[in-house]
Structure formats: C-alpha cells, structure tokens
Amino acid sequence: MALHDMGSVRRGWHGGETLRAADGFGLGVEAIDERCGGLARAAVHEILAAGHDDAASAAGFALALAERATLAGPDEGFGRDLFGRPRTAERGAICWIVQDYLAREAGALHPPGLVGLGIDPARVTLVRVRDMADGLRAADEAARCRGLGAVVLAMRGDGPAGRIGASRIGGGPRDWDLTASRRLALAASASGVTLFVVRVAAGAVASAASSRWQVRSAPSRPAPANAPGNPAFRVALLRHASRGMGSEWSVEWNRAYRAFDLVSDIRGAASSRPVAALPADRSAAADLRRTA
Amino acid sequence: MVGRRGAARVIEACDARALELGLRPGTALADARARFPDLAIEEADPAGDERLVARLAEACERFTPMVAIDPPHGLMLDVTGCTHLFGGEAALAAEIVARCGRSGLTAKVALADGPATARALVRFGDGGIVAPGGSEAAVGRLPLMALEVGEETQRALRRAGFRSLADLDAHPSVLFSARFGEATTRRLAEILGRVDRRITPLRPLPDCMVERHFPEPLVHSPSLRETLAHLVDEAGEMLERRGQGGRLFEATFFRSDGVVRRIAVGTGRPVRETAVVMRLFDERLAALADPLDPGWGFDALRLSVPAGEALTARQPTLDGRVNEDRALSDLLDRLVARFGRDRVLRFVARDSHWPERAADVVSIAEGAPREDVAWAAPLPGDPPARPLTLFDPPQPIETLSEVPDGPPMRFRWRRVLHEIVRAEGPERIAPEWWRDGADAPTRDYYRIEDAAGHRFWVFRSGLFGEAEAPRWFVHGLFA
Numbered sequence: 001m002a003l004h005d006m007g008s009v010r011r012g013w014h015g016g017e018t019l020r021a022a023d024g025f026g027l028g029v030e031a032i033d034e035r036c037g038g039l040a041r042a043a044v045h046e047i048l049a050a051g052h053d054d055a056a057s058a059a060g061f062a063l064a065l066a067e068r069a070t071l072a073g074p075d076e077g078f079g080r081d082l083f084g085r086p087r088t089a090e091r092g093a094i095c096w097i098v099q100d101y102l103a104r105e106a107g108a109l110h111p112p113g114l115v116g117l118g119i120d121p122a123r124v125t126l127v128r129v130r131d132m133a134d135g136l137r138a139a140d141e142a143a144r145c146r147g148l149g150a151v152v153l154a155m156r157g158d159g160p161a162g163r164i165g166a167s168r169i170g171g172g173p174r175d176w177d178l179t180a181s182r183r184l185a186l187a188a189s190a191s192g193v194t195l196f197v198v199r200v201a202a203g204a205v206a207s208a209a210s211s212r213w214q215v216r217s218a219p220s221r222p223a224p225a226n227a228p229g230n231p232a233f234r235v236a237l238l239r240h241a242s243r244g245m246g247s248e249w250s251v252e253w254n255r256a257y258r259a260f261d262l263v264s265d266i267r268g269a270a271s272s273r274p275v276a277a278l279p280a281d282r283s284a285a286a287d288l289r290r291t292a
Numbered sequence: 293m294v295g296r297r298g299a300a301r302v303i304e305a306c307d308a309r310a311l312e313l314g315l316r317p318g319t320a321l322a323d324a325r326a327r328f329p330d331l332a333i334e335e336a337d338p339a340g341d342e343r344l345v346a347r348l349a350e351a352c353e354r355f356t357p358m359v360a361i362d363p364p365h366g367l368m369l370d371v372t373g374c375t376h377l378f379g380g381e382a383a384l385a386a387e388i389v390a391r392c393g394r395s396g397l398t399a400k401v402a403l404a405d406g407p408a409t410a411r412a413l414v415r416f417g418d419g420g421i422v423a424p425g426g427s428e429a430a431v432g433r434l435p436l437m438a439l440e441v442g443e444e445t446q447r448a449l450r451r452a453g454f455r456s457l458a459d460l461d462a463h464p465s466v467l468f469s470a471r472f473g474e475a476t477t478r479r480l481a482e483i484l485g486r487v488d489r490r491i492t493p494l495r496p497l498p499d500c501m502v503e504r505h506f507p508e509p510l511v512h513s514p515s516l517r518e519t520l521a522h523l524v525d526e527a528g529e530m531l532e533r534r535g536q537g538g539r540l541f542e543a544t545f546f547r548s549d550g551v552v553r554r555i556a557v558g559t560g561r562p563v564r565e566t567a568v569v570m571r572l573f574d575e576r577l578a579a580l581a582d583p584l585d586p587g588w589g590f591d592a593l594r595l596s597v598p599a600g601e602a603l604t605a606r607q608p609t610l611d612g613r614v615n616e617d618r619a620l621s622d623l624l625d626r627l628v629a630r631f632g633r634d635r636v637l638r639f640v641a642r643d644s645h646w647p648e649r650a651a652d653v654v655s656i657a658e659g660a661p662r663e664d665v666a667w668a669a670p671l672p673g674d675p676p677a678r679p680l681t682l683f684d685p686p687q688p689i690e691t692l693s694e695v696p697d698g699p700p701m702r703f704r705w706r707r708v709l710h711e712i713v714r715a716e717g718p719e720r721i722a723p724e725w726w727r728d729g730a731d732a733p734t735r736d737y738y739r740i741e742d743a744a745g746h747r748f749w750v751f752r753s754g755l756f757g758e759a760e761a762p763r764w765f766v767h768g769l770f771a
Contacts, residue, residue, distance in 0.1 A: 053746055060680050060771020107681025107769055111639040111651040115667045116676025121639040128635045147620030217745035223675055227716030228741040230675045231771035
C-alpha cells in the first residue's frame with residue numbers, strides 16, 4: 001500500500017461504504033457522496049461528454065459507475081477487509097450498447113482496456129446499433145430484464161430521429177427527450193437495472209434522469225518517470241434529484257479499490273500538473289458557459 | 293432450345309408444336325433449319341433450368357417436406373401419409389399439374405409405391421397413379437430403356453430377345469444377374485416394387501413439425517400471426533410430451549404463387565413456452581429488412597423444430613438466480629431476434645500479443661464460451677496499460693519535433709494539434725511473423741497524455757533504420 005494513497009486509507013478506517021442510502025451507490029469519495037447523497041440504483045443517469053474528444057473519458061466514467069452500481073447490493077453486507085478493500089460480490093452483467101457511428105469516431109471498446117479499469121470483460125455484453133432509435137429500443141429491452149445489473153448506452157448527437165450522429169440545428173424531433181428517458185426510467189425502476197446514458201456532442205435536454213454529469217478528461221497524477229497515471233476526470237454534477245448541483249470535482253479511478261479518489265485529497269501530488277485542485281463547491285456555471 | 297453437343301448444334305428440347313411437326317431432341321440444328329427455315333430458337337440454359345427446378349422443389353414443399361431433385365428436370369416427392377391433406381392421391385396429382393400449368397410449365401405426374409417405379413412411369417410411360425401393390429402390372433409394358441442401365445447392357449438385353457420389362461420379369465433372376473450384372477437385377481427389382489428405397493430429401497426432416505393449410509389464401513396479418521401462435525402451441529405440446537424444448541423454430545410461409553419464405557428464430561436455452569417464442573417471432577418480423585409480402589395470399593404455414601433438446605425443469609435456488617439467468621438469456625435472444633446475430637456480441641480473449649488480435653468479438657448466439665484464454669491481468673498499482681477503445685484501422689497522425697527513438701513532443705490528429713506533457717514507452721510489439729510475414733514492421737507503442745488530459749495510445753510503425761520514414765498512428769484512447 002503506497003504511502004501517498006491516503007484517501008484509500010481514510011476510507012478503510014471508516015469501515016464501510018460512506019453511503020448507507022437504501023438503494024444507492026456512490027463514487028466512493030466522501031466529499032462527493034455526502035454532498036449529493038449518492039446515486040440511485042434502478043434509475044437513469046446521464047453522462048455528457050464535454051467535447052468530441054472526451055468521448056472515451058465519458059465512456060470510461062460511465063463504465064466505472066456501472067461497475068460500482070453492480071457491486072454488492074444494499075442488502076448484502078459484505079463489509080471491508082483490513083486494507084479497506086471492499087469484499088464484494090458482483091451483481092449482474094453489464095450491457096454496453098453503442099451506436100456504430102460513435103464506435104467509428106471514438107474507437108471500439110477494447111476488452112484489455114476494460115481489464116485495465118478493473119472490469120471483467122466476461123460480464124459485458126456488447127450490442128451494436130445503427131442509430132439512436134435502435135439504441136433506445138435496445139436500452140428499453142435491456143432495462144426490463146431483471147437479470148441485468150447495469151446498462152450503458154453510448155450515443156452521439158441529439159437526433160433528429162433518423163439522422164445518424166447529427167447534431168441538431170434548430171427545432172425538430174429528438175430521439176432523446178423527456179418521453180424516451182421517462183420510459184427508460186420506469187422500466188429501470190421496475191426491474192432494478194441501473195442505466196447510464198452517455199451522450200457525446202449533445203446538449204443538455206430536459207429528461208427524467210436521476211442525475212446528470214458532465215465529464216471531461218483531466219490531467220492525471222503522473223506515474224514514475226512522468227508517465228500518464230490512472231484515468232482522471234473532471235466531473236461536474238449538472239443535475240441531481242436531491243442536491244449537489246453545480247459542483248465540480250477532479251477525480252481519479254482506482255482500479256484496486258474500484259472506487260474514485262478525489263485528486264485534491266492526495267498529498268504529494270506531482271507539481272507538474274498545470275491545473276490547481278479546485279475546492280469542492282465551486283460553482284460550475286462559469287465553466288458550463290465556456291463549453292460549446 | 294438449342295445446345296451444343298460436340299461440334300454440332302443440336303436441338304435439346306422442342307415445344308408441342310415442334311413435336312407435332314416431327315422435330316425431336318437430338319436432331320441437328322442444320323437439318324431442322326433446312327426443313328423449317330423460320331424456326332424460332334433459344335439457347336439452352338442448363339444453369340437456369342437447374343435454378344427453376346430448385347425453386348419448384350421449394351414450392352413443392354407445401355405438399356411434403358420430403359422433396360428431392362430427380363435429374364434431369366424432375367422432382368421426387370415422398371407423400372407417404374400426406375395425401376389425405378389434399379383430398380386424396382388423384383386430387384394431389386391434379387393440383388400439382390394445375391400449379392405447374394399456372395406457371396406455364398407442363399408437368400407429368402406419376403404416383404407409385406416406390407421412387408424407381410414412379411420415375412420409370414413418368415419418363416418412359418404415361419404417368420398416372422398406381423394402386424398400392426400394383427407396380428408390377430403397371431410397369432410391365434414399359435420398354436427396356438426404362439431400366440436406365442448402360443448402352444451395352446441394353447443392347448445385350450435386346451439381342452437376348454427381351455422387349456419390355458414384363459419379359460424380363462418372367463426370367464429367373466439368378467441366371468439373369470449372372471449374365472447381365474447385379475445392377476440390372478437390382479434396378480429391375482426396384483422398378484417392380486420389390487425392393488424398398490428411400491429418397492434423400494433436400495432438407496433434413498425436422499424433429500417436430502406442425503402445419504396448417506388454408507382453404508382460401510390468407511392475406512390478413514393478424515390472422516396469420518394467430519395461426520402461427522396456434523402452431524407454436526401445438527409444437528410446444530408435442531415437445532412437452534417428449535420432455536424436450538427447441539432452440540430453433542422455423543416458420544415457413546407458402547404463398548399461393550409458389551414463393552416460399554422462411555423465418556427462423558433461435559434461443560440460447562431450450563424453450564417451449566408459446567409466449568417466449570412468439571415474442572421472438574414478433575421481434576424478427578418487425579425487424580425484417582424485406583417485409584413479409586403476402587402477394588395474393590398464403591396457402592399454408594408450417595412450423596418446424598429441427599432438433600429438440602432435453603428440457604428439464606430446474607429448481608430455482610434460494611436467491612432466484614436461475615430466474616435471473618433465464619431472464620438474461622431471454623433478453624439476449626430478443627436482442628438477437630431484433631438486431632441480428634452480428635450485433636449482439638461478447639468478448640473473447642485470443643492467444644495473441646498483437647493488439648488487433650488480442651481480443652475478439654463473437655456473436656452471443658455462438659454458444660458456450662471456451663474458457664481457454666484468460667485476459668492478461670495488469671500489474672497491481674500500475675495505470676491501465678491498454679486503451680479503453682481501439683481504432684480499426686489505426687489512424688495516421690503527423691508527429692512533430694520528435695526525438696528519434698522517443699515519444700512525440702506533439703502530434704496532429706483530425707486537424708487538432710496536441711501538446712504532449714506525459715509519455716511512457718516504448719513498449720515494443722513485434723508482429724507475428726508467422727501470420728503477417730517477415731517484412732511486417734515492428735511497432736513501438738507509447739502511452740501519452742496531452743495538456744488537456746486526453747490520453748492516447750500511439751505507435752511508431754517501423755524502427756528507425758528498418759523503414760525509410762517510420763509512420764506514426766494513434767491506435768486507441770484511454771479513459
């Protein structure tokens with residue numbers, strides 16, 4: 001256990017998930033989970049990629065959340081072991097639904113990369129769909145299946161219905177809207193499946209999602225010899241059913257603990273990172289106005 | 293129809309009018325033209341003929357699933373036990389002739405106890421229906437040609453004084469076979485109906501098959517679906533009696549104009565519940581690229597289960613895990629029915645270090661995974677060594693101000709310039725020379741991160757000194 005992993009040690013001493021909500025799961029970071037009250041299982045969560053080139057980051061964040069959502073459920077008290085690593089059982093498979101266009105633009109999911117995140121590729125089923133309408137249909141089917149743990153639907157653009165991968169200009173029918181999201185949310189709450197909808201190059205739209213996050217890549221905490229480190233994200237909570245909206249955090253995914261670490265928590269971080277750690281409750285409104 | 297035999301052009305087939313005028317298949321074209329200067333000719337198309345016969349074979353499946361092609365230009369149907377569905381043997385024969393007539397073909401039908409008898413009657417006799425056990429009498433008057441043995445044997449038989457099959461039958465068979473060969477005796481026995489022979493149908497007989505013939509062609513889709521549901525019910529009952537379930541259900545729609553359409557659905561586990569199977573059929577029918585066109589209506593609908601598998605009722609465990617597994621299996625079946633086998637996939641590891649081949653996707657319908665190769669586990673504490681997404685093919689990039697043998701300082705990709713602040717590498721991956729050839733370039737992979745925090749997996753193709761100008765590519769993106 002490396003000395004600088006103070007965040008993990010602190011977590012271990014607390015002896016248990018910071019989140020004790022009845023059917024929720026968190027990022028594994030105290031500050032975030034307490035602030036927003038955790039994320040609901042059996043609900044829909046939207047994850048927006050801040051820019052076109054943040055698609056892989058958004059997908060990674062969604063998959064990490066899916067992994068956390070399918071860890072030990074609320075009524076299985078597995079507890080933690082001596083080093084703070086959760087003793088968990090995996091619960092349910094993950095269904096990854098991706099639009100063809102997005103797979104061409106950002107690359108196809110590479111199983112060794114899943115292993116690198118700590119996710120077992122054998123738990124993941126891949127569904128390739130031609131367009132958003134098909135994607136929503138597949139997600140709808142999957143959301144009704146009790147045997148599934150989580151569904152991650154990755155789409156590009158907004159619709160209009162029928163145009164593949166296009167961004168909307170002006171008005172017109174969308175594929176992803178309140179009706180579609182509500183249908184998914186109802187299906188999810190009935191079956192217990194947690195849905196994550198990753199939208200790349202799409203704007204925020206009124207939806208029945210329980211939480212909405214905006215994700216962009218963030219500089220990582222370097223590994224020795226100035227090598228790129230663990231996956232790091234800058235996440236902004238745009239909307240949440242209870243609270244915590246407008247906050248931004250820099251987090252890093254820890255594969256061993258299958259949880260996030262708040263980057264500013266870590267002491268001894270290399271000073272070569274150009275961005276200073278941000279306080280947890282800084283308003284993200286200014287940042288949002290800057291994003292395209 | 294004119295074809296080529298050797299150097300000469302001869303008539304292969306003539307229509308009724310030509311036959312009346314005295315032309316026969318085998319006549320040289322030159323002779324025919326000499327007699328009838330304004331003869332209309334068409335080039336023979338044996339391949340086209342075969343295709344037509346194949347289509348007819350499919351159309352004849354409505355009468356019986358056991359259809360075989362009887363070359364040339366013939367079909368053999370085994371209608372044992374089905375003739376009552378069509379109103380009896382005579383009615384069945386009449387319907388076949390009528391159908392062919394509607395398509396512009398003249399058909400000759402013979403119905404007998406065995407295939408050899410029927411073939412002999414139809415090709416060398418007048419066709420017709422032979423009463424059970426009456427084969428001997430029926431073929432008695434057929435000429436020797438009906439035996440279809442070689443030229444030599446035929447000549448020998450003629451020289452011996454035989455003229456028809458009845459003559460042959462009168463002769464004691466032991467001496468017969470000694471003189472004219474076993475094959476001849478066997479052929480004779482088959483034609484006379486003394487030896488039983490089965491045909492080999494074009495499509496194997498399914499384990500379980502139910503069908504419904506409509507008195508009037510059916511166009512109404514909901515009624516069609518209802519009929520299909522009833523058939524699935526019946527099939528389910530049959531399977532239940534045997535303690536089996538099916539993993540493939542095939543619905544065959546027979547149109548009144550002869551077109552046959554098959555829709556099949558598959559499941560991961562043996563099933564027989566109507567609701568489950570109908571759900572899959574609904575998904576498949578809704579997702580058909582080429583919708584089911586009734587034309588002038590469907591005459592018949594057949595549901596077959598090619599192979600039944602043992603279906604044992606499993607006790608659900610205390611945590612209901614079996615039901616969840618079933619629910620997941622059913623979901624995957626529905627997704628496959630809706631989107632196709634190639635779009636619902638799972639990951640398999642391959643025994644290869646070459647990134648494009650280290651992992652593969654396999655259709656979920658392919659069956660139980662072989663657990664041979666395990667995923668390479670990353671070293672604990674290290675950041676991910678492989679990217680989350682991979683481009684196929686790798687995307688070329690321009691690298692600028694690179695240090696030879698080192699990672700790039702900056703690169704341009706998709707018209708965006710990236711400044712590199714962190715890098716690790718090279719990880720040298722040599723090509724699999726036994727697959728890619730000895731000249732395939734070695735790749736040096738680097739994990740790099742730009743100022744904005746995007747992490748890339750890039751490689752240099754070809755080592756300095758190995759290739760003229762090594763090229764750079766981005767192969768994947770990290771989270």
